[in-house]
Amino acid sequence: MKYFFTLIALCFSFHPIFSQEKLKYSVDEVKADLDFLYSTLQDTHYNLYINTPKNEYDIAFSELTNSITDSLSLLDSYRILQPFTALSELGHCTFDLPFARLYGNYINEEGKLFPLNIRIENNKAFLTHNLSSDSTLMIGSEIVSINGKPIENYISEIHHYLSGENSYLKDTFFDLVSFPRMLWVLEDIKDSYTVKVRVDDKSISSHKIQAISALEFETEFSKVPQIFDNRRTFKIIDNIAYLKPGPFMNLESSGNSSEIETFNTNEFKNFVDSAFLKIREGKHNQLIVDLRNNSGGSNSFSDQIIAYFADKPFKFCSKFEVKTSKITKEFWEKVEDTQNKELKESILSHKNGEIFTSDISLNQPQADSLQFKGKVYVLINRYSYSQATVTAAMIQDYKFGTLIGETTADVPTTYGAIHQFELPNTKISVSYPKAFIIRPNGNTELKGTTPDIKVTPNRFTEKDEILDYAIEFIKKDI
Template identity: 25%
Template sequence: MSACSGTKKGYSPDKKFSPQQLQADFDLYRNILETRHPGLYWYTPKPLMDRAFAEGRAKLNDSLTETAFRNILSLVNTKIGCGHTSIRSSKAYEQYIDSLKSPPRFPVYLKIWKDTAVVVYNLDKKDTALTRGTIIESLNNKPVTKLLDTMYQYLPADGNNPVAKDQQLSNGASFGNLYTTIFGKSDSLKIGYRHAGGPLQYTFLQFFKPDTSAKTGDSAPKAVSQKTREEKLGEIRSLKIDTVRNFAVMDLGSFSPHLDLQSFFRQSFKELKKRKIKELIVDLRTNGGGAVHNANIFTRYLVNKPYKLGDSLLTLRKSARYNRYLRKDKLALWVLGFFTHRENDGYYHFSYYERHRFKPKKSLHYDGAVYLLTGGFSFSATTMVVHTLKGQENVTVVGEPTGGAAYGHSAFMIPDVVLPHTGVRFRLPAYRFVMDKKVPRDGEGILPDIYAGPTIEAIRLGRDYKMDKAIDLILEKRKD
C-alpha cells in the first residue's frame, strides 16, 4: 500500500514522492473527508473549505518529502476546526524517529498563552540566559506573536479554540518540534529574551544533543528498574489524601479503557467515604478524553440528578466506501449498522445516547465539595464531564476554559486513515456530537467558575497555580 518501506532501515526522511503520488493521496484525503466526516462544515463553510482544498492541491506540482506533504495537509486540515481530525506521520517515519539515538533537540520548553512565551525548562543546564521564567520575545528576529500566528495554522482544535492550541504548544517539546517541522533546523537560533522587568537581550540557542557516553570510572551501565503495572497506572490516575488538611486530590489523566478505571473509582470513593473527606479536587488538566463509558461512570459518582450526555449524536451516512483505507474501523461499522437509524433529517442517529437519562450512583455517591481543575488539554469526553457537572451547587470549576468546545465535537469513534502512496495517516471521527445546542457554535471551551491562569511569576517560582487556587478556595470556605 505504501510507496516507502515500513522498516526503520529502509526509510529515509529525504525520500521524495512524485507530484502524481502526492496529488493522488491528497485527492483521496479530500474525498474521504467530504464523504464521511460528520462535521466538515461546522466551523468553515463549504466554499471556504473548497478554497482551502484547492490551495493545498496547487502546492503539489513538485516532488516533496513526507514532512513537506504533511505540512500542506496540516494547513488544510486546520481549516476544518476539528480537534479530533489530525494529520499523523507514516508508520515508517515514526519507526525511523524511534530508531534515532539521542537526536539533537530544541532544548527549550515553553509555556504559551495569549501571545506570551515563557521558558519552563531548558535541557541545557549550562545555559544561564534562558532559565525558568525567561520571557521569549523573538526567534531569528521573528516576533513571537507572528511566529505563534503561523504555528496556530498547523494545529487542529475545536473551532480553532485558542486555549487548546496554546496548550498543545506548551506540551513539553511540542513548540520546538513544530517550529523545526515548519521552519527547519539550523545550527543556532538568535533568541530575543528578557527577564521580568529587565531589558531586551539576545543570545544564540543551539540544538541540544545529550551526552550518552559513559563517564570515566563507570564499569557498567546501571540497571534501570522496571515499573510495575500499578506504578504505571498510578502515574495516570491516583487518589492522594492530605491527612493534615483533610482533603483529597484525584489525579485523573485519562478515561482510557486500559486503566482499570471502574475498579479505581469504586476503591477511591469507598476510601473517601471511609475517611469522611468533605472536599475533593479532581485534576482534569491533562485528561484528553478516552472511553465515554468511563467518563460517564465517573460523572455518576458526582452528579446529583439524572442527565443526558447531550442533545444529538449522529453520523452522515452508512457507507462502506473507502473502508479499505481505514484502520480500527470494525467496531465503528458494527455500531453504525446496529445502533443507528435514519431520522427525518436524513442523518443516522445514535438514539440511545440522545434520549437516555443516566442516574446518579446510589452506592458510594460523593456529596462533598468538588473542585474540577481544567485547561487546554481537558478535551473530548472530559468536556462532557465538565459540562454535566458545571453549575451543580457543590461543584466549582477552577482553571482555564476547556480545550474541547462547549457546543460539541466530532468524535466517539476515530479510526485512522492511511494514504496509500505516502503512508501518511489522519484521524477520522465517525460521529457528530452536539453537547449543548443552546451555546454558540464558536469553538469556545467550557468556562471555569474561577479563572486561574498562568503568570510569569508563577512559572518562575514553579508554582502549581491552579492547584494552589483550589486549595485556597477550600481553606477560605472553611472559615465561613
C-alpha cells in the same frame, strides 16, 4: 452507550521508531493522496465546512494541487497536507504528526533541534527550558525574535499548521509537543540561531546560540514532567477526599480509538469503586475531582464517577448527531459490545452521508450505600482535554459540583467521536469527527468550559496554586 472523544494529543507520539521510510513520493502519489484526503473528509466529516466555506476549501485544494510539481519526502508531505486538513479549524480533524515514523531516524542520523523551549501566553513566547550553552538566557524571559523573524510570525505559522477551534487550544500544543520538535516539523533546522530576548519588560538583548542534537534534547527533556498525567490517584488531603481519575480509557490498551479494547472499563471501574468505598468508610464529606492535565477518552468511564455523586439522572450531552459513511461503517461492523447495539444499528442502517440524531439514554445515580452525598469540587485547567472538559461541563450544567481553576482550551460542545482513515500512498493517518455533540445546557458555542471560581496558576513555579486554593476554599466552605 459509549462515545469516544479522542484527545488531540493522541496524534503526538514521541516514542522513536527506527524504520525505513520511502525516501520520496512522486508528484502523482502526493496528488493522489491529496485527492483522497479531500474527498474522504467530505464523505466522513460531520461538517467539514462549519468554519471554512467550501469555496475557500476548493480554492486551497486547487492551489495546493498546482503547487505540487516535484517529488516530496514524507516530512514534506506532512508539511503541505496537514495545513490543508487544519483549515477545518476543528481539533478532532487532524493528522497524526510525523514523530512516530520519522523522528527516530532523525535522532539516529544525528539530526539537530533548536535548543530553547517556550510557552505561549497571550501571543507572547516565554522561555521555559534552556538547553543551549548560553547560561545568561533566563527562564521566564520573553523571546522576541529568532534569526530576525518576529516570534509572532512563528506562532502564526504553527497555528496555521495545527488543527484546533481557537488559538488558546493551539497554544497548549506548544506545551504538549515542545517548540523545538514543532519547529523541526515546520522547517529544516539550522546550525545556529540569533535570538533576541526581553527580561521584565526591559531592554532587549541578542544571543547567538547553537543547535543541539535531537538526542541531547530528548535526553534532557525526558527529565521534564509530562503535561498529561496518566496515573489514577486517590488520597486524603486534610480530611478531604482527592480523586484524580486519569484518562478516561483503558490504560492497558494502546489508546487507539479504532481498537475496541480501548473501551474496556474493568480496570477503571475497580479503581473508582475502591475509591468511593474508602470515602464511605472514612466518612469524608468533601470530594475533589481533579480533571487537570487529562487527555480525555470515553464517557463510559467518566459517567461512572459522576453516578456516585449525581442527585438526578444525567447524560453527557443534550444532543448527539451522527453522520454515517462507508469508512465509519467499516469500523462499526466490527463492534460487538451490546452497549453500542442501537448506535451500531443506526449507523449501519442509514445511507452513507446521512445525518441522524442518536438517542442518548439517561444515566442513573448510584442507588447503593456508596453514593456520595457531600460537596464536590472539580479542578480544571487548559489541559483538561476532550472528555475531561465534557465531564466538567456536565458537572457544571447539572450543578453537581463547583468548578475551580482556569478555562479549558478544549471545548465541551464539539465535533468529535472520531475515527481514522489512512492515505493510500504516504500511509498518513487522518482523524475525522463523525458527530456533533452539544453540552447538556444546550449551548452550541465552540468555547471552553469556564470555571465557577477562576484561579490562574504560575507555570514557572513548582507550586500548585489551583489545588492549594481549592483546599483552603473547601475548609472555609464546610
